[in-house]
Amino acid sequence: MVDQKIVLALKCLLLVLFFESTFEQQQQERLSSPIERAALLELRSSLGLRSKDWPRKADPCSVWNGIKCENGSVSEINISGFRRTRLGSQNPQFRVDSLVNLTRLKSFNASGFYLPGSIPDWFGQRLVSLQALDLSSCLISNAIPGSLGNLTSVTGLYLHDNNFTGMIPSSLGLLVGLSVLDLSANQFTGSIPVSFGSLQNLTILDISMNFLFGSIPPGIGMLSKLQYLNLSSNDLSSSIPPQLGDLSNLANFDLSFNSLSGSLPAELRGLRNLQRMLIGNNLLGGSLPVNLFPVPSQLQTVVLKRNGFSGSVPDVLWSLPQLRLLDISGNNFTGILPNGSLNANASSAELNISENLFYGGLTPMLRRFLVVDLSGNYFEGTVPDYVSDNASLVSNCLQNLSNQRTLLDCTSFYTEKGLTFDNFGVTNSTPPPAGENTGKNNKKVIIWASVLGGVGLILLLVILLVLLLFCIRKKGTMTQRGVGVGPVTPVPSGSSPPAPGVSIDFSSLGDAFTYQQLLLATGDFRDVNLIKHGHSGDLYKGILESGIPVVIKKIDLQSHRKEAYLLELDFYSKVSHSRLVPLLGHCLEKENEKFLIYKHIPNGDLSSSLFRKTDSEDDGLKSLDWITRLKIAIGAAESLSYLHHECMPPIVHRDVQASSILLDDKFEVRLGSLSEVCTQEGDTHQSRISRLLRLPQSLEQGTSGSLTATCAYDVYCFGKVLLELVTGKLGISASSDAQLKEFSEQILPYISIYDKELLIKIVDPSLIIDEDLLEEVWAMAIVARSCLNPKPSRRPLMRYILKALENPLKVVREENSGSARLRTTSSRSWNASLFGSWRHSSSDVAVIPATSSARPEGGSSFKQSGTSNSQGSGQNGSGNHSSSMRRHSREICPEPSDEQDVERQN
Numbered sequence: 082m083v084d085q086k087i088v089l090a091l092k093c094l095l096l097v098l099f100f101e102s103t104f105e106q107q108q109q110e111r112l113s114s115p116i117e118r119a120a121l122l123e124l125r126s127s128l129g130l131r132s133k134d135w136p137r138k139a140d141p142c143s144v145w146n147g148i149k150c151e152n153g154s155v156s157e158i159n160i161s162g163f164r165r166t167r168l169g170s171q172n173p174q175f176r177v178d179s180l181v182n183l184t185r186l187k188s189f190n191a192s193g194f195y196l197p198g199s200i201p202d203w204f205g206q207r208l209v210s211l212q213a214l215d216l217s218s219c220l221i222s223n224a225i226p227g228s229l230g231n232l233t234s235v236t237g238l239y240l241h242d243n244n245f246t247g248m249i250p251s252s253l254g255l256l257v258g259l260s261v262l263d264l265s266a267n268q269f270t271g272s273i274p275v276s277f278g279s280l281q282n283l284t285i286l287d288i289s290m291n292f293l294f295g296s297i298p299p300g301i302g303m304l305s306k307l308q309y310l311n312l313s314s315n316d317l318s319s320s321i322p323p324q325l326g327d328l329s330n331l332a333n334f335d336l337s338f339n340s341l342s343g344s345l346p347a348e349l350r351g352l353r354n355l356q357r358m359l360i361g362n363n364l365l366g367g368s369l370p371v372n373l374f375p376v377p378s379q380l381q382t383v384v385l386k387r388n389g390f391s392g393s394v395p396d397v398l399w400s401l402p403q404l405r406l407l408d409i410s411g412n413n414f415t416g417i418l419p420n421g422s423l424n425a426n427a428s429s430a431e432l433n434i435s436e437n438l439f440y441g442g443l444t445p446m447l448r449r450f451l452v453v454d455l456s457g458n459y460f461e462g463t464v465p466d467y468v469s470d471n472a473s474l475v476s477n478c479l480q481n482l483s484n485q486r487t488l489l490d491c492t493s494f495y496t497e498k499g500l501t502f503d504n505f506g507v508t509n510s511t512p513p514p515a516g517e518n519t520g521k522n523n524k525k526v527i528i529w530a531s532v533l534g535g536v537g538l539i540l541l542l543v544i545l546l547v548l549l550l551f552c553i554r555k556k557g558t559m560t561q562r563g564v565g566v567g568p569v570t571p572v573p574s575g576s577s578p579p580a581p582g583v584s585i586d587f588s589s590l591g592d593a594f595t596y597q598q599l600l601l602a603t604g605d606f607r608d609v610n611l612i613k614h615g616h617s618g619d620l621y622k623g624i625l626e627s628g629i630p631v632v633i634k635k636i637d638l639q640s641h642r643k644e645a646y647l648l649e650l651d652f653y654s655k656v657s658h659s660r661l662v663p664l665l666g667h668c669l670e671k672e673n674e675k676f677l678i679y680k681h682i683p684n685g686d687l688s689s690s691l692f693r694k695t696d697s698e699d700d701g702l703k704s705l706d707w708i709t710r711l712k713i714a715i716g717a718a719e720s721l722s723y724l725h726h727e728c729m730p731p732i733v734h735r736d737v738q739a740s741s742i743l744l745d746d747k748f749e750v751r752l753g754s755l756s757e758v759c760t761q762e763g764d765t766h767q768s769r770i771s772r773l774l775r776l777p778q779s780l781e782q783g784t785s786g787s788l789t790a791t792c793a794y795d796v797y798c799f800g801k802v803l804l805e806l807v808t809g810k811l812g813i814s815a816s817s818d819a820q821l822k823e824f825s826e827q828i829l830p831y832i833s834i835y836d837k838e839l840l841i842k843i844v845d846p847s848l849i850i851d852e853d854l855l856e857e858v859w860a861m862a863i864v865a866r867s868c869l870n871p872k873p874s875r876r877p878l879m880r881y882i883l884k885a886l887e888n889p890l891k892v893v894r895e896e897n898s899g900s901a902r903l904r905t906t907s908s909r910s911w912n913a914s915l916f917g918s919w920r921h922s923s924s925d926v927a928v929i930p931a932t933s934s935a936r937p938e939g940g941s942s943f944k945q946s947g948t949s950n951s952q953g954s955g956q957n958g959s960g961n962h963s964s965s966m967r968r969h970s971r972e973i974c975p976e977p978s979d980e981q982d983v984e985r986q987n
Contacts, residue, residue: 233256
């Protein structure tokens with residue numbers, strides 16, 4: 082009983098002590114300085130942080146996310162991954178002035194938080210207690226202030242994935258306590274500061290993916306604690322300093338994608354802890370030192386590709402015990418493969434020795450590697466069983482394989498080596514026995530018969546192919562003339578167009594990039610480089626080793642149609658135009674992921690450029706002026722007109738919207754989003770038969786937004802883009818059915834060919850336009866409405882739309898000198914086609930408000946409520962119309978109204 086009481090007393094005592102310590106800890110964690118609390122509240126306001134993360138009435142030290150305190154003062158601030166409030170995101174800037182009052186701050190982490198602007202100069206003068214600064218992926222711009230060299234207590238400086246420019250300040254060499262320095266993925270120029278040789282405590286140095294030039298400072302070899310060195314994707318030149326061999330603790334060494342020259346210094350054998358050596362894509366040459374790689378070695382990855390190395394490969398390189406990747410492709414290495422199975426345990430390793438001068442037979446050494454690329458060499462003999470089925474063996478001298486080098490090429494190579502080539506295994510040195518002469522003659526007869534039969538078969542196939550091509554060409558011509566006439570077959574959502582297959586000409590598709598190149602260009606496809614999730618793949622921004630900015634589409638074949646990327650490649654292999662976004666290359670080496678590389682278009686797409694953010698606080702958005710908008714409309718019309726009328730058969734884009742219209746630095750249009758393109762469907766003969774039998778034609782679902790394979794569908798979508806340019810209402814071109822109906826009810830009643838003043842009610846209020854420009858806006862609105870006719874056969878052809886946009890005043894003005902020309906067939910065609918459809922579209926698309934006093938009495942072409950006349954009354958208007966208006970109506974909207982249909986059939 083006494084023991085139980087003692088135990089109970091001890092438990093109570095421990096509980097009291099626990100609560101006392103917890104209370105003391107809470108007391109210590111509370112923020113005691115009113116100045117620091119005010120500074121945090123100011124920071125909360127200037128950065129637009131949400132009350133969910135930093136509640137105003139709570140104690141920052143104990144409740145606020147990312148805040149840590151020591152002795153009643155703020156010691157750490159971590160806002161990484163935070164989201165701004167809606168008001169704060171409208172004009173985000175680098176506003177952290179209140180940090181100057183947090184005198185005991187040791188760590189500030191804002192990685193991934195949007196901080197556009199420059200690092201203020203006081204940053205390195207006032208935050209003297211700072212030990213860690215992480216501003217990575219914040220979109221910070223301009224130069225790094227030299228005052229950061231005053232932060233002598235800093236051990237970690239992370240500034241990667243921003244838009245820093247200028248030279249790297251040499252004052253960073255004063256940060257002698259620095260352990261990690263990451264300046265990668267920026268736009269720095271100039272040379273690597275020599276002062277970096279003073280950073281004796283540095284373990285990680287990453288200044289890759291910039292625009293640095295000059296030589297590598299030998300002083301970097303004095304950083305004895307360095308474990309990670311990445312200088313890749315710059316323009317560094319000269320030779321590799323031998324002093325780098327003194328980095329005995331270095332594990333990762335990356336100098337790839339530069340312009341380094343000379344040979345590899347033998348002193349690099351001192352890198353005894355090296356695990357990854359990446360020196361590919363340089364201008365290095367000469368032979369590899371025999372003792373370059375230390376034994377034993379920890380090397381797992383060796384990449385020396387695309388240099389000018391020659392001679393033989395040191396035996397130790399083939400037998401590195403931890404090897405996982407050996408890539409020495411694209412050099413001038415020569416010799417034969419070593420015999421024997423070297424370290425067969427490393428069965429998952431990858432070997433790439435393509436595009437070299439290796440020769441001889443394939444040896445059991447290849448058992449070691451799971452993935453093998455031996456293409457572009459001079460290997461001879463048969464392919465043994467131990468070579469994997471997925472090995473790449475093209476362009477060699479191997480027996481019984483296709484796509485090998487010619488006999489002359491192989492023989493010449495081996496002759497120069499003083500060796501005898503076995504003529505693909507066929508030898509004639511031993512004469513046949515005498516008793517076999519009769520059999521030999523019989524074989525000759527069989528061979529000659531086979532040859533003649535084969536020639537005859539080939540001629541027959543050629544004749545059939547010519548006839549087939551003639552039929553296809555004839556059918557394509559008829560389809561070109563019958564755009565929008567024949568029955569339209571909708572393409573169900575998610576369906577796959579036929580894959581182009583072997584018809585793709587890869588030689589016309591730019592460069593073939595490697596996956597490693599794309600990883601370097603995008604920083605391993607980091608989220609900060611993600612532009613958007615597209616319907617055919619994810620788009621990333623990147624910078625190639627040459628410094629060219631690109632956009633890379635990453636296509637996951639497990640979540641996207643496998644034929645989509647082939648369809649786009651087939652399109653680019655056959656179609657070329659200055660109005661299409663340029664395809665720079667592709668990467669198809671991965672099984673489940675494919676990559677297409679496009680030229681980066683500086684001003685993005687129309688949806689993001691119509692209104693642009695500015696630095697001014699008073700004017701947060703800047704609208705594109707009318708001249709630029711008209712220029713964009715004409716450029717987009719040119720691209721679609723090319724696809725519809727200059728390609729044979731006509732090509733349908735099927736994804737025309739503001740996000741598909743890309744704009745370069747001069748706001749010239751480059752049409753993108755080409756993953757849905759296909760040739761036009763429909764047959765003109767069937768259309769004519771349906772007209773003769775008065776059968777109803779199947780219509781596209783243009784108003785519902787479903788994808789259809791007709792040029793008329795592109796015209797419909799282009800009309801929505803024009804409305805977006807006129808009204809400034811973002812999202813019209815990408816609107817859903819319900820949204821489009823709402824837009825139509827709000828906009829279309831105010832577009833009248835008879836009344837310009839109605840347009841004032843819907844035109845973008847940010848446009849500053851005079852009377853002449855207003856007429857151009859009016860003309861574009863009229864063209865837009867004609868494109869939105871619910872009947873595909875009543876929509877104008879794209880070439881007529883282009884002419885209307887190039888001559889907008891002819892749409893709305895009567896010009897005596899031009900009226901006579903409009904009456905002729907050649908000059909009148911685009912007006913007739915455009916406005917013939919207008920007279921029929923006006924009653925189908927919208928209803929003009931009955932309260933509008935601006936509508937000409939009896940002369941409106943809009944359908945009145947309860948009225949059955951759909952032709953309008955442009956010719957028989959009331960006496961209130963002038964004769965000029967009547968002439969205008971007859972000549973700009975000429976009869977017959979079916980002229981467009983007549984032209985479509987011819």
